[in-house]
Amino acid sequence: xxxxxxxxxxxxxxxxxxxxxxxxxxxxxxxxxxxxxxxxxxxxxxxxxxxxxxxxxxxxxxxxxxxxxxxxxxxxxxxxxxxxxxxxxxxxxxxxxxxxxxxxxxxxxxxxxxxxxxxxxxxxxxxxxxxxxxxxxxxxxxxxxxxxxxxxxxxxxxxxxxxxxxxxxxxxxxxxxxxxxxxxxxxxxxxxxxxxxxxxxxxxxxxxxxxxxxxxxxxxxxxxxxxxxxxxxxxxxxxxxxxxxxxxxxxxxxxxxxxxxxxxxxxxxxxxxxxxxxxxxxxxxxxxxxxxxxxxxxxxxxxxxxxxxxxxxxxxxxxxxxxxxxxxxxxxxxxxxxxxxxxxxxxxxxxxxxxxxxxxxxxxxxxxxxxxxxxxxxxxxxxxxxxxxxxxxxxxxxxxxxxxxxxxxxxxxxxxxxxxxxxxxxxxxxxxxxxxxxxxxxx
Amino acid sequence: xxxxxxxxxxxxxxxxxxxxxxxxxxxxxxxxxxxxxxxxxxxxxxxxxxxxxxxxxxxxxxxxxxxxxxxxxxxxxxxxxxxxxxxxxxxxxxxxxxxxxxxxxxxxxxxxxxxxxxxxxxxxxxxxxxxxxxxxxxxxxxxxxxxxxxxxxxxxxxxxxxxxxxxxxxxxxxxxxxxxxxxxxxxxxxxxxxxxxxxxxxxxxxxxxxxxxxxxxxxxxxxxxxxxxxxxxxxxxxxxxxxxxxxxxxxxxxxxxxxxxxxxxxxxxxxxxxxxxxxxxxxxxxxxxxxxxxxxxxxxxxxxxxxxxxxxxxxxxxxxxxxxxxxxxxxxxxxxxxxxxxxxxxxxxxxxxxxxx
Ligand code: HDD
Ligand code: HEM
Ligand code: HEM
Numbered sequence: 001x002x003x004x005x006x007x008x009x010x011x012x013x014x015x016x017x018x019x020x021x022x023x024x025x026x027x028x029x030x031x032x033x034x035x036x037x038x039x040x041x042x043x044x045x046x047x048x049x050x051x052x053x054x055x056x057x058x059x060x061x062x063x064x065x066x067x068x069x070x071x072x073x074x075x076x077x078x079x080x081x082x083x084x085x086x087x088x089x090x091x092x093x094x095x096x097x098x099x100x101x102x103x104x105x106x107x108x109x110x111x112x113x114x115x116x117x118x119x120x121x122x123x124x125x126x127x128x129x130x131x132x133x134x135x136x137x138x139x140x141x142x143x144x145x146x147x148x149x150x151x152x153x154x155x156x157x158x159x160x161x162x163x164x165x166x167x168x169x170x171x172x173x174x175x176x177x178x179x180x181x182x183x184x185x186x187x188x189x190x191x192x193x194x195x196x197x198x199x200x201x202x203x204x205x206x207x208x209x210x211x212x213x214x215x216x217x218x219x220x221x222x223x224x225x226x227x228x229x230x231x232x233x234x235x236x237x238x239x240x241x242x243x244x245x246x247x248x249x250x251x252x253x254x255x256x257x258x259x260x261x262x263x264x265x266x267x268x269x270x271x272x273x274x275x276x277x278x279x280x281x282x283x284x285x286x287x288x289x290x291x292x293x294x295x296x297x298x299x300x301x302x303x304x305x306x307x308x309x310x311x312x313x314x315x316x317x318x319x320x321x322x323x324x325x326x327x328x329x330x331x332x333x334x335x336x337x338x339x340x341x342x343x344x345x346x347x348x349x350x351x352x353x354x355x356x357x358x359x360x361x362x363x364x365x366x367x368x369x370x371x372x373x374x375x376x377x378x379x380x381x382x383x384x385x386x387x388x389x390x391x392x393x394x395x396x397x398x399x400x401x402x403x404x405x406x407x408x409x410x411x412x413x414x415x416x417x418x419x420x421x422x423x424x425x426x427x428x429x430x431x432x433x434x435x436x437x438x439x440x441x442x443x
Numbered sequence: 444x445x446x447x448x449x450x451x452x453x454x455x456x457x458x459x460x461x462x463x464x465x466x467x468x469x470x471x472x473x474x475x476x477x478x479x480x481x482x483x484x485x486x487x488x489x490x491x492x493x494x495x496x497x498x499x500x501x502x503x504x505x506x507x508x509x510x511x512x513x514x515x516x517x518x519x520x521x522x523x524x525x526x527x528x529x530x531x532x533x534x535x536x537x538x539x540x541x542x543x544x545x546x547x548x549x550x551x552x553x554x555x556x557x558x559x560x561x562x563x564x565x566x567x568x569x570x571x572x573x574x575x576x577x578x579x580x581x582x583x584x585x586x587x588x589x590x591x592x593x594x595x596x597x598x599x600x601x602x603x604x605x606x607x608x609x610x611x612x613x614x615x616x617x618x619x620x621x622x623x624x625x626x627x628x629x630x631x632x633x634x635x636x637x638x639x640x641x642x643x644x645x646x647x648x649x650x651x652x653x654x655x656x657x658x659x660x661x662x663x664x665x666x667x668x669x670x671x672x673x674x675x676x677x678x679x680x681x682x683x684x685x686x687x688x689x690x691x692x693x694x695x696x697x698x699x700x701x702x703x704x705x706x707x708x709x710x711x712x713x714x715x716x717x718x719x720x721x722x723x724x725x726x727x728x729x730x731x732x733x734x735x736x737x738x739x740x741x742x743x744x745x746x747x748x749x750x751x752x753x754x755x756x757x758x759x760x761x762x763x764x765x766x767x768x769x770x771x772x773x774x775x776x777x778x779x780x781x782x783x784x785x786x787x788x789x790x791x792x793x794x795x796x797x798x799x800x
Contacts, residue, residue, distance in 0.1 A: 108495045167759075402522065
């Protein structure tokens with residue numbers, strides 16, 4: 001039984017982590033492609049159209065990966081989490097089915113047209129199909145976050161005698177106070193990823209002195225989008241999410257901030273420190289007094305409950321992982337703002353394209369927005385533990401009753417092998433596209 | 444309400460098999476008949492342009508099942524755990540075969556992805572047929588042993604096969620001789636459908652030859668259909684009761700028959716789209732007949748301790764189903780619009796459309 005839960009969780013964590021590598025670029029990049037395409041419509045400068053088409057190629061490869069790794073996600077609710085699906089399907093099935101109906105259909109109906117139909121449709125229609133693809137992918141984020149928001153902070157439900165959750169108020173699913181902040185934060189974070197990818201490709205072209213006209217365009221656009229989105233990720237959206245966690249999941253909040261003991265006179269904010277679960281304290285801590293109380297409640301001396309106030313079985317089961325995930329996300333967010341602000345400053349002084357060290361930094365920063373996004377989700381998901389539906393349904397009560405751990409281990413290994421292959425192919429193909437560059441081939 | 448969603452999901456699933464069916468079929472034809480590079484490319488393209496928007500119908504059907512019949516979704520997806528995960532892997536291989544083939548010009552690269560596309564299309568068609576076979580045969584719900592359920596009454600787990608390969612034991616596997624027959628029927632049907640699609644949408648050099656292939660496959664299909672009716676009786680003696688009690692349900696098998704009979708005249712049919720319509724009828728008739736023979740059961744129990752799963756004992760709350768009906772109707776209307784726009788823009792032969800990256 002214990003094993004079964006462990007492998008199911010591992011498989012879910014592995015497959016969702018791999019899936020989420022792709023949609024974050026899909027969502028952010030679709031916005032930036034629409035931006036280039038719109039700019040082309042307005043200025044009629046061919047360069048912008050070529051830029052849009054170049055990122056479309058990367059987008060297409062990325063999208064395929066997102067789709068093929070997304071389909072297993074939807075099925076896994078039934079295969080590995082049958083009990084959870086049975087009990088809550090009447091509610092989270094709503095948002096998941098709406099995602100299929102309103103966003104996947106939209107996205108996939110117009111994607112092939114957008115990629116292959118430029119000549120067929122003319123520029124205006126082509127822009128429109130691009131815009132619809134963007135709309136579809138953001139709608140998809142909205143519905144999946146509505147699903148997740150219900151698991152984090154259940155609303156609009158009723159529990160029947162047989163333990164089933166049934167929907168009592170449909171609109172509550174979308175006015176859930178958890179949803180809007182999470183959605184905005186998540187979407188901004190996906191713009192961060194795509195802006196960094198774009199800036200990195202730009203820096204690469206400039207450093208290699210190849211396609212440098214596009215290098216300049218990509219770097220500039222990437223830096224501007226990158227700075228705006230990095231700031232928005234931290235404030236107001238990140239801050240808003242943190243307040244929600246403090247309000248609705250106080251135990252999680254204590255664990256992710258690393259507050260072992262309640263301080264009467266207001267909570268300190270921990271910058272660095274390692275949780276020591278045996279002695280229940282942070283080792284090597286560097287902290288600033290009272291800031292956390294202020295950031296969370298705008299009151300210097302407001303008391304924030306520490307982990308000592310909660311029963312052990314109601315606290316997240318992996319506190320160090322939660323604490324580190326959260327601090328890595330926030331730490332990286334701070335670094336992103338700093339680097340992008342610096343780059344923008346030199347862009348303004350017209351020096352950016354010649355500062356080698358900064359260009360190298362931007363080029364190699366590419367994995368970090370992915371890490372920040374994934375640790376962000378780990379914060380949310382590990383923080384929700386030990387519940388599947390916060391406060392109501394425990395994770396251990398959600399697994400499939402008839403699927404043995406041997407089967408799950410077998411399929412987990414299969415997914416690992418297959419996804420390694422997919423990851424390798426993805427890198428090869430994107431590398432090839434970048435290497436060929438955005439200049440159209442003469443026919 | 445249950446009935447509305449049953450029919451809606453039935454339609455979505457049928458549309459999925461009609462649409463993705465032609466690109467599964469194109470994969471099967473590709474595997475056995477495409478010899479020249481030009482044909483291979485054009486057949487890949489005839490599937491590659493559309494597979495994604497076709498597969499969404501499967502995703503949508505999954506989401507709707509989850510929403511409307513959560514108990515059924517949970518029971519079936521965990522019970523058919525292994526075959527389902529294998530289907531997921533095959534879907535991945537098929538999609539990357541289609542998408543990645545054109546990325547490099549090396550022959551070996553292309554050959555790998557051609558096989559990946561062709562073989563996984565073949566196996567998927569087989570597995571979908573086997574799945575249908577399992578549903579109409581029924582499973583040992585609650586895993587009854589010596590007259591007592593070892594699980595809750597609506598859960599089960601099927602191994603891939605048991606050593607007897609017989610559907611008539613208490614614990615049949617996913618693959619037995621009955622489900623294999625249904626699987627082969629699915630492969631043959633989709634191959635016919637795919638061949639029709641290729642003829643309709645491309646100018647490939649094998650189009651003429653494919654008409655002969657369709658004719659021969661159609662003979663196989665007719666023989667297998669008659670045979671399967673006989674064995675189905677053996678496996679599930681009540682399989683025809685619904686048709687006897689509600690004779691109007693006979694329209695579904697008749698749709699199937701029209702398709703099969705019509706395709707015997709394939710060489711005389713002037714318009715390619717008419718031939719394509721006929722294979723569409725076979726798929727529509729086949730799926731609806733199977734569903735109609737079970738109705739309102741959606742998963743029969745083969746033991747007599749636990750009852751069948753029906754649309755009534757597995758559904759979500761009435762309130763949930765009725766709000767979903769409202770957005771469902773809005774969604775379907777939008778969908779119709781996208782579908783029409785897409786079909787208008789991609790009408791005609793696709794040889795001249797851009798493809799490859
Ligand atoms: C580029 C990625 C990125 C960056 C730089 C940040 N975040 Fe974040 N964060 C995410 C990407 C992300 C995410 C992946 O988008 C999450 C996961 C769930 C969600 O809705 O958004 C998230 C969740 C998330 C949560 C919710 C945790 C939960 O649900 O339990 C909080 C409180 C924060 N973030 C706070 C911050 C703060 C204060 C940041 C300050 C810089 C910050 N994030 C930077
Ligand atoms: C894409 C970003 C996401 C990531 C990286 C992520 C990560 C994780 C991780 C790491 C776990 C395992 C938790 C543990 O072992 O304690 C998990 C579990 C789970 N998550 Fe997420 N998650 C994401 C999004 C979602 C969304 C959007 C949903 C809901 C629709 C969801 C539903 C679940 C479920 C059902 C489990 C299994 C039960 C559990 O162990 O908590 N996840 N996720
Ligand atoms: C457990 C949770 C999840 C499930 C069940 C899921 C399911 C799916 C499915 C089935 C697809 C393929 C759709 C198609 O056929 O076109 C897909 C793609 C996609 N998913 Fe997920 N997904 C999950 C998590 C997420 C998260 C957390 C996000 C973003 C916030 C997300 C955003 C997207 C987007 C934008 C796409 C389409 C583009 C692409 O795939 O690159 N998904 N997802």
